[in-house]
Amino acid sequence: NAGVMQNPRHLVRRRGQEARLRCSPMKGHSHVYWYRQLPEEGLKFMVYLQKENIIDESGMPKERFSAEFPKEGPSILRIQQVVRGDSAAYFCASSPRAGGRSEQYFGPGTRLTVT
Amino acid sequence: AQTVTQSQPEMSVQEAETVTLSCTYDTSESDYYLFWYKQPPSRQMILVIRQEAYKQQNATENRFSVNFQKAAKSFSLKISDSQLGDAAMYFCAYRRSQGGSEKLVFGKGTKLTVNP
Numbered sequence: 001n002a003g004v005m006q007n008p009r010h011l012v013r014r015r016g017q018e019a020r021l022r023c024s025p026m027k028g029h030s031h032v033y034w035y036r037q038l039p040e041e042g043l044k045f046m047v048y049l050q051k052e053n054i055i056d057e058s059g060m061p062k063e064r065f066s067a068e069f070p071k072e073g074p075s076i077l078r079i080q081q082v083v084r085g086d087s088a089a090y091f092c093a094s095s096p097r098a099g100g101r102s103e104q105y106f107g108p109g110t111r112l113t114v115t
Numbered sequence: 116a117q118t119v120t121q122s123q124p125e126m127s128v129q130e131a132e133t134v135t136l137s138c139t140y141d142t143s144e145s146d147y148y149l150f151w152y153k154q155p156p157s158r159q160m161i162l163v164i165r166q167e168a169y170k171q172q173n174a175t176e177n178r179f180s181v182n183f184q185k186a187a188k189s190f191s192l193k194i195s196d197s198q199l200g201d202a203a204m205y206f207c208a209y210r211r212s213q214g215g216s217e218k219l220v221f222g223k224g225t226k227l228t229v230n231p
Contacts, residue, residue: 033218042119042206042221043160056218089158098217101148101167106160 004107025094138207
């Protein structure tokens with residue numbers, strides 16, 4: 001069973017461009033979580049999605065950031081008009097169900113650099 | 116809101132020795148989960164150990180064990196017989212048990228160096 005896949009692993013964007021980060025959860029997992037890790041910091045929760053639904057977006061910046069998890073295909077984290085402060089590692093995690101002992105399995109992350 | 120604090124930005128240990136990493140947290144919930152994750156230079160997040168708050172027994176996984184003090188809201192990680200491959204960032208994390216957000220709340224991490 002393949003793990004959580006993220007692509008690209010590295011992404012360079014100029015200020016003002018759009019960044020699209022993709023996450024394919026583990027097979028059988030319908031819950032996806034996005035986290036951001038700034039340099040020298042721990043991971044910060046951004047958004048929690050189930051298929052076609054956003055469940056908790058309390059950690060998402062109000063502007064320029066959006067996320068989706070369509071019925072078919074990967075989850076997408078989209079950052080419009082990127083700024084230097086968006087440079088970070090973005091991690092996706094997935095789980096088979098919510099709550100209880102369900103573990104979140106992490107992908108390798110996408111390192112976004114804004115120049 | 117829940118918070119997780121790791122007061123040791125860096126720690127070092129000699130190979131084969133034992134080291135303890137500290138973590139405290141703040142919550143008003145009575146039922147929750149606590150985790151230790153390892154992040155090696157590859158940046159992959161690896162689950163090391165998990166503790167359920169309703170269990171009094173401390174969790175163990177081979178050379179890794181925790182000291183869970185619920186009343187003190189303390190959750191330290193002990194690594195025995197340290198190996199060079201244990202060198203990494205270690206993050207303590209909290210998650211509610213049921214209902215509401217499924218998010219993990221992380222501390223800022225402790226960088227562990229293992230000296231040969």
